[in-house]
Each structure stands twice: as C-alpha cells, then as structure tokens.
Amino acid sequence: MWVRQREPYSMYKRASSRDYMNTTDMESKEFVDTLDMEDNSALLQKSMVPELSNPSWRLSLPHVLVATISSFLFGYHLGVVNEPLESISADLGFKGNALAEGLVVSTCLGGAFLGSLFSGWIADGVGRRRAFQLCALPMIIGAVMSATAKTLAGMLIGRLFVGTGMGLGPPVASLYVTEVSPSFVRGTYGSFIQIATCLGLMGALLVGIPVKEIAGWWRVCFWVSTIPAAILALAMVFCAESPHWLHKQGRTYEAEAAFEKLLGGSHVKTAMVQLNKVDSGDETDAVSLSELFYGRHFRVVFIGSTLFALQQLSGINAVFYFSSTVFKSAGVPSGLANAFIGIANISGSVVAMALMDKVGRKVLLLWSFFGMAMAMAVQVVAASSYSSGSGSLYLSVGGMLMFVLTFALGAGPVPGLLLPEIFPGRIRAKAMAVCMSVHWVINFFVGLLFLQLLENLGPQLLYSMFGTVCMMAVVFVKRNVVETKGKSLQEIEIALLPQE
Template sequence: MPCKPWSTNQLTLLTMNKGYTIFISLVVALGGFLLGFDSAVISGAVNGITTYFEMSDWELGFAVGCVIFGAMAGNISAGPLSDRFGRKKILIVTAILFTVSATWSALATGYVEFVVARIIGGVGIGGAILIAPVYIAEIAPPKLRGSLVSLNQLNIVIGISVAYFSNYFLKDIQGESWRWMLGVEAIPAFIYFLALFSVPRSPRWLIQSQNLKKAAEKILVKIGGKDYADLTLSEIERGMDKKERKGTISDLLSHRMRTIMIIALGIAFFQQITGINAIFYYAPTIFEQAGGSTDSSFLQAIVVGLTNLVFTLVAIRLIDKLGRKPLLIIGTGAMAIALSMATFAFYKATYTLTPEAISQVNSEEIRTSITSLQGNTYSSQKDLTNDLKPLLSEAQLQDFKRNEAKKFISINATLVLIAILLYVAAFAISLGPVMWTLLSEIFPGNIKGIAISVVGFFNSLVSYTVTQFFPWELSNLGPTITFAIYAVLAVLALLFVMRYVIETKGKSLEEIEELLFVN
C-alpha cells in the first residue's frame, strides 16, 4: 500500500547533513560557472575575432551565437542520455567538452574552425544547464531545494563576473589578446572534471532507472539520516506506483500535460526573448554605443557582472521564503521598467558631426566623404545613416554604423548604465534562477529527462535568435527600437507569469506532480 506523502514540516524534524548536501550541490553547480564564463567571455573577444576573421554583422552574430546550436544539441540529447547513463556521467562529459572547446577556440586560425570549437562548447553548455539543476533537485530535501538548485544559477553569474574581470585584465596583452580570453576557460573546466568524481549518483535515478534501492538508500542516509532516507524512499516509490511506463515525447502533447507545458515553454521563451544574452554577450558593445571608451565599456561590463552576482544571492535567499511566483512578478515588472528607461535614453540621444568627432574616424575615405555634413545634428542614428547613404559605399556605411557612429552620439550614458543594471538585477532575482528551479520541479519523474531536454532545446533556440539578430538590430534598427522591442516583450512576460505560473515553494516533487497533472 502506498505511503502517505510527507510534508515539509516533517522534514524540519529530521537532522539534515546540510554540509554534505551543499558540497555536492556546489560541485555539480561548477558546471554553471563554466556556462556563465563561456557565455560572457566572448563579449571581450568580439572586436578581436571580428578583425582577425574579417566578419560581417551576420558572421559575427553566428560566431557568437553558434554556441547555442551546440547547446540545442546538448539540450535535446542530455536528458535521455542522463536517464540512461545517469546524471553524473553526463556531467563528466560536459566538463570534457568545455575543456576541448576552450583550448581549440583559443588556437583557431580559420573562421569555420573557430565556429566548430564554439559549437563543441555549446554542447557542454546544453548538457550542464539542464542536468545540473535536475541532479541537485533530485538529491536536495524540499525545504532546501529552491536554494540549492539556485546555486547553479549563482555559479552561472559568478562565471559571468569572472569572465568580465578576466577580459579586462587580459585585453591589453600584446598581440591577439582574444586568444587568452577564450583559452583561460580550460583551467576551471579541467578542475570541474576532476571534482565530479567526488559526488554520488542521483538516488532518484538509481531507483527509477536502475532499481538500485540499496545504493540509493546509502546516499540518502548520508544526506539526511535513516529517517530521512526512509521517508524519501517511500515518497519515490509512491510516485513510481502511479507510473505505468516510461514517458515519451508524444506524452508531452497530451491533454494531461497541457498545464505543465504551457508553464515550461512560456517561461523558457520569455527568459531569453527579453534579451538577457544580448546584454551578456555584447555588454561592452552596448556601452560603446552609448559613447563609452573601450576601457570604460569593459569596466561597466564588470559592474554588470557584479550586479548579476549580488542579486542572484538575493534570489537564493528569497526563493524558498518569498516563493517562485512573487519573484517572477517583481522581476519581470522591473525588467519592463528598465528596458523602457534604456529605450528612452537612446530615443533622446542626438548625433552631431563635430570636427573633433570626424577627426577620430579611423578610415580616411569615410572622414573625407562625411566632411560635407560637418555641423549637422540628427535625432536618431537612422536619420544620420540616411544622409550618409549617398556619400558612402555599402561596405563603408556598414563600417560606419558598427564602429564610428558611437563617436558622434550625445546621450545620457548614466541613464543607460542604470537601466542595464536594473534590468540585470531584475533578471537575476526572477527569470534567471526561477526558471531552472521550476523546470526541475514541475515535470513528472517518468518523463523529466526528455521533457526538460525539449524545453531546454526550445529555450536555446530562442536564445540563438536573440544573439544572432542583435548586431544586425543595433546596426539597422538602432538601439532605440531594439530596446523598445525587448521592453514590450518584458511586459508580455509579466502578464504570462501572472496568468499561468503556479507556486511550488515547499512542496515535494511528487506533490507538485499531483497539483499540475490534469486527470
């Protein structure tokens, strides 16, 4: 006869080995550090790789975003492979992929070679971003699960911050500094590979996929003691009693999974479509668009990384106290406000062709061609480029929009910085950590691996679209329209959260399944 599910209150009576559980979670979450580092380190290398490989806007977008193609492959394969071979083994493979990618991309001498190396790292990202939170959710007690799963997001943002610092200190290396920026990732990747051998296999996976109850019990006893192990085993078996077979992709389309898929796909869509990877991948570029120098742009990117880190810590503190849905509502609302502020700042910007600014243009041909417009002031980049079209060739116009237009801008740069920092802070307390926590919680155990792979694939596809189009948007639509689009999407994200997302705080995985699974 199935056991009655136990509550969070019962868990508080048990003696948890928090130190061991936190250690396991921290080791596994190092994959998040590599993911964050890999995502942000390319921002410092953008100018270097653009020059070395002689890229167009589309080629640059693909070189930066191609990592997401690899992530999609990792997304779609990691879940089923982890169901078959175990969470731990797949995480070890991701560590190997990170090491190979960092080394190869730093040594690449051709564009195609560079792209292939980046894609390999993307496969590691796709696997780590899905399997790490699933593993942590499966070993963590319900009372600690939100905070421990959020450690993965915390490590992501630490990785982002470290990447910005690394880029700043490596940017002045003589020669091709971008190679050092990309190659240094191999060090933490190898450390992650070694550290993973110290963590146990997932107890839930051992029971559900291998029927190894004794091995699972031994791990659970070490985590929380005998009483905790007995209660957890009873809960897992109670959930297994209701599952007649292993889930398939077709099950995700069933009526019973409708509510779960709406929540999962909606959150996965809005996490990326609101532009977070455009900010992280192109942070220095955005600040240069606001008239900043190269040095100040790199320093401002560091501030972005630190803001992300601080507010992720806030999220970890609040996610099991305030709850998932309140954080999402607060965060998406603040994101909409921040993006509107950035839109307003660029909307109010003007472009003036002063003699001093013209003299700073690198190309002598462009300088000569635009001298006839000296003294003109324009209310938008679009108006400026319209007047330049008859004077410049297509290649020269593209060069001007990408590299020279920022030299003529007059803008409230402080407002841009505040807007970006508010946006990053809002994301860090909401869509960043909460999405992965929710995904690790809402899917039934018999279909979790394949379900989270499908949703992760979709999330990566949206991310790639944003990353690929962002350089083109800045050059052709201008920053005003670009940020306005993201602001509208943030408002839609807020409305979606208020309408569809449920609260999972304090519930066991099996209790969440009962709440969401439509009969």
C-alpha cells in the same frame, strides 16, 4: 554500502518484557504492561524527532557545489571570446570579416542547441553523474582545439564541441540540484546555478584583461577553462547519484544509499516513502516526444517552454549585447561597463538566493518581470525626444543596470529551478531538454535580429516591445505558475498532474 537500519529499541524491549511476564503473576503482568507501554510511547516519540526535523544542509552542499561547476563553465565560455575576439581574428587571418567573427560566437550557440536537445535522453540513459562527465569531455576537447587552432575552421570546430557541452550542462545541473537538495533549501541551492554562471562570465572577463598587451594570450584563456572542466569530471566520481534516477531505474537500495549520503540515515525512510507516493509503475517505460506535447503532460511542458520563451523575449540578451555601445556613448570604458553589468547581475543573484526559500519562486518571478518592464520604460524615456543630453545617457545607463538587476532577482534563476520541480519524475529530464532547446532557439534569433530591429524600428519601439513582453510574463506567471517553496517534488507532482 547501505546498511539496513536497526528496528527501534522499543520493539526489542517489548519482546523481552513479554518473556519476563510469562514468569510473573497476573497483577505483576498488568503493572509491567503499563510501564512498558509508557516507555515504548516515549521512545517512539523520541525516535520520530529526527524524521520531523529538516536534514542537515551540510551533507548535500558539496554535491551541489560540484554540479554548479558546469554552470561556471557555461558562463565562462559565453564570455571567453568577448575581449579576445579581435586578437583571435588577427592571429587566424580573418580580421575585418564580420561573418567569420560572428560564426566564432554563434557556432557555440548552435552546439549548445544540439547539446540541450539530447540532454534529457543522456541524463535518463546514463544517469546524472555520467551526464556531467559527458558534459565536461567536449568542453575539454573543444577548449584544447580552440587553444591550439591555426585556422578559422579549427576554431569553429573547437567552439562547436564546447557548445555541445554548454548545452548539456545547464539542464542536467538544474535536474541534479533539484533532485538532491532537501526541500527547505532547494531554492537557495538552485540560485547557486545562476551565481556560478555570473562568476563564470566575470572570470572570463578577468582572464581576458591582458589579451591586448600579451601576444597570444587568447590561447591561455581557452587553456584555463580545461581546469574546472577536469575538476568537474573527476569530482563527480565522489558525488551521490540522483536518488530519483536510481529509483526510476529500479535500483532501490542504491537510492537509499544515496539518500543516506545526502540527507543522513535518520531521513532515509521518510525520503523513500515520499519517493513512492507517486505511482512509479510506468517509470521505466520510454517517454516519447508526443507525450510532452499533448495529454496529461502538456500543461507543465507548455508552462516550462513559455517561461523560457518569455525569459529570452524580454530582451535580456539584447541588453547584454548592446550594453557596451550604450556605456560607450555615455563615456564609460568597456571594461568598466562590463564590471557594472557583472556587479548588477551577481548582486541580484545573491539577493535571489537569500529570498528564494523565504518569499517563494512565484513572487520573485512576478516582481522580477514587473521590474524589468519598468526598466524598459526608463529606456523608452531615455530614447525619447523629451530626454536629451547627459540626462538621457544617465537614464539609459540606469535603466540598463536596473534591467539586469531585476532580471537576476527572478527571471534569470527561477525558471531553471522551477521547471524540474513542476515536471513529473518520469518526464523531467526530457521535458527540460525540450524547454532548454526553446531557450537556445529564441536566444539565437534575438541575438541575430536585435541590431536589425533596432535600426529599422528604433530604440523606443523596440524597448516598448520588450517591456510589453515583460508585462505579458507577469500575467502568465500570475495565472499559470504554482508556488513550490518548501514542498517535496512528490507533493508538487500530485498537485499538478491530472489523474488518469
């Protein structure tokens, strides 16, 4: 329960001095007044020190770590069928059926699109904490259905449920981490989402290692995922609700209690003042889809959607899909290839975490997209007639690892952090839902069309197209993205949102 803070000691002291002065002569009264004013000034300055300093990051860290479990699950379920797919198809009777095998993968992406599409309305309707629990529920149900599936239909239904939770989790995680983090570590905490996703992917690969030696091990791979999902659902009971969502609902005292849990009691007043800087008189009104596509909010929604579109059109998922083939042609086993990709991904994410609150989001985005363009140039050289033999293979492998590393430095983690920062509080959840839906649609079509484009256009032209997109992203970021490092969400909103 929130206990209202006591007024500063100096106010009580002033009252007691006034009573005392009524019993003294004028000279003593003036003397005491002078001493009292000096004392009050010193006490007032002392009481303001905690307000001017940053709150302890240790208070909000546990809440952020619990939220990133959803990102771990996201990464895990993206990679859980990679190694076991052959065993799954053999056990369920669709081995050699390319369409059925593709459906096992793509059904999950379809569910993710549905989950992300409705994530904003769910997060605004029931709150961020319950949205996490609703994210964990279909993941548990879907994982159990997949683990116990006897037919292809049972597996597909299970994957659809899992995908729904996968689509709901990332936008809610981005919202929650942005809204509960102190501004001076918000970038670092936002990087945890990308790191957790990388760890989930690597975890899926590690758990899947025995799948070829142990019959039915693929079922264990699905059962394992129910453990972190259950932890997420239970741990969220003890986490703070987003103060921004509580304030939006008119639950001011609960917002103060949440701020005390996240920032400490001495920072509650400052946090509430910042929360009230932006006019919230219309925040309880329903947000229509039309508001997101034209009018005051069009610019920020356009920036967000375009960033996610450029992220996916850069070719990152195509590189992931094609990496095993490239490494295999270079004589590198698939397991070792996946390890190299995973190390490059998590190394870039860790560096991004260290730099996010030092150099800023915009700088990381610019250099990340530029580095990806250079990596694609290396791939084009590797695919050209001027490069042949072992040199071509080394260039191809090196370019691929460079692409993944530079992606993880900025283009991977920054959009999911930056967009909740630049979206006004009133539309934040629903705008994230729209942008994540754009992400999933383009992700689906890139995965669907990549191999056909590679066959029809050839690697040189296709990689040149990806590199061109990366350079377009550099120009777009330079012209449209604002730096949000160290700024409160309210300061960012005031700077970006045109006044009516």
